Amino acid sequence: MDEERPRTVLFMLATRRGIRPHTAFSEEYARVAQALRSEGYKVAPPPGSRHYERLLTVGGVKTAPHAPTTRVLERMFQRPIGDLLRSAADEPSDERQGSTWAPSPSVLSESEMLMTARDAASHAGEAAALRLDDLTLDQLDDELLALARGYGSKAPAEVFGEAHGLLQRAQVDLERTRAPEQHTRLYYAAARASALLAAVSFDLGALAPAVSFARTAAQYGKTIDHGPAQAYAYGMLAFMAFWDGRPSESVRLAKTAQQFGGLGDTARRRLFAIEARAHGHLRADDQAQRAIRAALEQTSGHRDELHDDIGGEFGFDAARTAMSHATTCLLLRDPAHAEEFATKALTLLGNRPQDEVPIVVSGPAAIDLARARLMRGEVEGAQEALNPVFEVAPGWRGSGMMERLIAARIELTRPEFRGAPAALALAEQIEEFSALSPARRLGAQSPLALEA
Structure with a gap:
């Protein structure tokens, strides 16, 4: 084997210096060559990997390297080239175990000191290169924060593009740093970006990508043992499971x-609301009502950074809670409580500036109010509730709105509405509105409609 062949003094010294690999040797060779070049000497490029390996083996080369190469090697190791190519076994034992810098350890030249300084500077530079500027991570965090909080103010397709770009940046930066605390920040950023991609994929009616992104977010959260990130992702998976017809x-x-x-009240309120919806799909009235009460009882004051401090799409405020409970009550065929919760959601949203009202909450709440009124036979009241919804631009018509509208459309097929002009006109409006939604163009279907 090659490792059993006699090795040269050059091999011994390079090993002690920590530059035995060809890449490390070449880097130091280049630094020394540059110093010699600045002194006016002619130097050659570093030996290739094969030539270098021959220099490390006794008898590997028949003649000494040419002067431009020899000059660099002798400066690097402070030995004549003849000594460097001798067998290391011929070295006195004290030399084999001693300093690699010079035959006499007591003599230290300025050139050697400069070489040591350059080695130290190079190592420090390499270490610094393995850590990102914290401002880079701050910028990524700021953009994720803005996207989460502005989620309801942007069209789904726009959110998808931005979230995808942020996820890619987090993934690239993970490869550029070896600092553990920066890895933690970047995995957390990747978890948030993936979660936003899951949410917007669902809004666009693409269930398979939504599930995949949610699982990705859960995995990133698991990597750093981040409870709130994992809980949010699992909540999304739960939400998509009942939407996909798997309420159990x-x-x-x-x-x-x-x-x-590490979950705060907001996170628990959201998860209980999702559980209530799942029980609603199972027509499990008692369990659904118990989960609704549990959601409303989350008032301990506990907070977590994801659901409370960042909030936005990760939040679950009183308006969103009421909207979700309205949908649960509709699944239980309880129009009175559905109307109560939907009205509460719209009232809370009505107290905000218009540009701060998220369509992903206001739209579904208005549709739930309309459907509750249809259950009581009030077509005109349903039309009034839906008028603001019909003004929503096509790019904003996500799955959450579409599934509810289809369920409302099915309510209009009940015998008491057949032939009624107002009911027919409202049904046509719903069909025309739904036809232009991104979710419909992607082929989304609504289990809620099937259960209506």
Whole structure:
């Protein structure tokens, strides 16, 4: 084997200096060559990897390297080239175990000191290069914060593009740093970007990508043991499970999410609301009502950074809670409480400036109010509730709105509405409005409609 062949003094010294690999040797060779070049000497490029390996083996080269190469090697190791190519076994034992810098350790030249200084500077530079500027991570965090808080103010397609770009930046930066605390920040950023991609994919009616992004967010959260990030992702998986017609799986996922550590009231309120919806799909009235009460009882004052401090799409305020409970009550065929919760949601949203009202909450709440009124036979009241919804631009018509509108459309097929001009006109409006939604163009279907 090659490692069993006699090695040269050059091999011994390079090993002690920590530059045995060809790449490390070439880097130091280049630094010394540059110093000699600045002194007016002619130097050659570093030996290739094969030539270098021959220099490390006794008898590997028949003649000494040419002067431009020899000059650099002798400066690097402070030995004549003849000594460097001798067998290391011929070195006196004290030389084999002693300093690699010079035959006499007591003699230290300025050139050697400069070489040591350059080595130290190079190592420090390499270490610094393995850490990103913290301002880079601050900028990524700021953009994720703005996107989460502005989620309801941007069209889904725009959110998808921005979130995708932020996820890619986090992934690239993870490869550029070796600092543990920066890895933690970047995995957390990747978890948030993936979660936003899951949410917007669902809004666009693309369930398979939404599920995949939610699982990705959960994995990133698991990597850094971030309870709130994992809970949010599992909550999304639970939400998408009942939307996909698997309410029992949804209940299991929601309960799993509730077990993660570090959750504040907002996170727990959201998870109980999702669990209530799942029970609603199962027509499990008692369990649904119990989950609704649990959601409303989350008032301990506990907070977490994701759901409370960042908030936005990660938040779950009183308006969103009421909107979700309205949908649960509709699943239980309880129009009175559905109207109560939907009205509460719209009232809370009405107290905000118009540009701060998220369509992803106001739209579904208005549709739930309309559907509750249709359950009581009030077509005119339903039309009034839906008028603001019909003004929503096509790019904003996400799955959350579409699934509710289709369910409302099915309410209009009840016998008492057949032939009624107002009911027919409203049904046509719903069909025309739904046809232009991104979710419909992507082929999304609504289990809620099937259960209506």
